[in-house]
Amino acid sequence: MTAIEFNNVTKSYQSGAHSVLNHMNFSIQENVLTGVIGRNGVGKSTLMKLIAGHIKVSSGEVRVFSENPFNSLKVSANTILVDDTMSFSDKLTLQQILKEADRFYANWDARLAKRLFDFFSFHPFAHHQHLSKGKKNTFNAIIGLAAHCPLTIFDEPTTGMDTVVRKDFYRALLKDYIAHPRTILLSSHHLEEIEDLLEDILLVRDGTIPFHGPITDLQDMYVKLVGKEEKVRAHVVERSSFGSQVNGSFIEVLVKNTFTMDEQARLNEEGITIVPVPANDAYVALTSGSKGGIDDVFNSATTD
Numbered sequence: 159m160t161a162i163e164f165n166n167v168t169k170s171y172q173s174g175a176h177s178v179l180n181h182m183n184f185s186i187q188e189n190v191l192t193g194v195i196g197r198n199g200v201g202k203s204t205l206m207k208l209i210a211g212h213i214k215v216s217s218g219e220v221r222v223f224s225e226n227p228f229n230s231l232k233v234s235a236n237t238i239l240v241d242d243t244m245s246f247s248d249k250l251t252l253q254q255i256l257k258e259a260d261r262f263y264a265n266w267d268a269r270l271a272k273r274l275f276d277f278f279s280f281h282p283f284a285h286h287q288h289l290s291k292g293k294k295n296t297f298n299a300i301i302g303l304a305a306h307c308p309l310t311i312f313d314e315p316t317t318g319m320d321t322v323v324r325k326d327f328y329r330a331l332l333k334d335y336i337a338h339p340r341t342i343l344l345s346s347h348h349l350e351e352i353e354d355l356l357e358d359i360l361l362v363r364d365g366t367i368p369f370h371g372p373i374t375d376l377q378d379m380y381v382k383l384v385g386k387e388e389k390v391r392a393h394v395v396e397r398s399s400f401g402s403q404v405n406g407s408f409i410e411v412l413v414k415n416t417f418t419m420d421e422q423a424r425l426n427e428e429g430i431t432i433v434p435v436p437a438n439d440a441y442v443a444l445t446s447g448s449k450g451g452i453d454d455v456f457n458s459a460t461t462d
């Protein structure tokens with residue numbers, strides 16, 4: 159079943175202003191864990207807020223569980239959006255917030271909430287507004303996990319968390335998702351940290367979706383050629399490359415994976431290895447155009 163549908167969706171914040179999302183079309187099936195990725199300011203949070211029904215489209219149509227999410231009771235009862243603007247009553251202690259959440263969310267998992275609360279060493283009588291940034295986001299993430307909402311949206315949930323907490327949170331998310339499959343959207347600027355847990359990727363760029371599909375398909379779009387510099391350069395001269403790194407007389411160059419079987423055999427004969435890349439490298443290539451990597455800035459600076 160389809161959980162989320164975007165039909166020709168455009169969103170601009172002021173009339174006549176530049177559109178953040180531009181005639182966007184995609185659909186997400188139920189019970190899939192999708193990573194929403196894209197460079198700063200491309201509109202990931204905007205897209206997530208539209209899905210959660212917090213803001214309205216400028217034109218086009220968003221459907222969540224077959225309804226327009228804006229002002230839909232059904233969508234708000236079945237959706238949670240976790241981000242760093244989440245706030246709670248100043249008067250409630252953390253323990254009281256968990257109690258309120260138990261009343262509010264139909265599928266609330268009180269046992270999981272309590273266990274995570276203790277694991278991350280929260281004080282029951284602390285107040286949300288006095289927590290550090292990382293602790294606030296950890297608490298918000300606990301709410302997001304324990305709510306077990308059929309549509310769970312995490313917008314940059316790990317901002318401010320230290321490395322250990324981020325790892326633990328992602329592990330908890332994966333374990334809980336396996337035990338309780340649901341539709342989860344997760345945005346992050348650190349694809350390398352989450353690529354092992356994602357099933358699909360929704361890539362946002364220039365107000366559109368240049369890639370939506372299994373993360374393995376994204377990985378397969380690019381490869382690295384590794385070998386002696388002059389040999390590799392001879393092979394990539396006709397191709398767009400997306401960054402290179404020189405190590406002594408060896409070089410590795412990220413290129414589109416469009417090699418025929420014959421070309422692959424020729425590369426192998428010349429001692430050039432074709433190496434699969436993590437999804438993060440493919441993402442960087444897809445979102446950085448043909449400008450190359452940061453190393454190329456310094457390489458060209460010496461020849462200008």
Ligand SMILES: Nc1ncnc2c1ncn2[C@@H]1O[C@H](COP(=O)(O)OP(=O)(O)OP(=O)(O)O)[C@@H](O)[C@H]1O
Nearest residue numbers: 171172178196197198199200201202203204205314
């Ligand atoms: N309430 C608002 N009013 C006006 N412009 C806004 C508003 N919210 C977001 N924008 C603009 O919309 C664009 C997309 O912002 P958004 O926060 O959705 O991007 P993002 O991909 O989540 O960014 P980041 O990765 O940096 O968090 C930006 O240019 C931003 O300045």
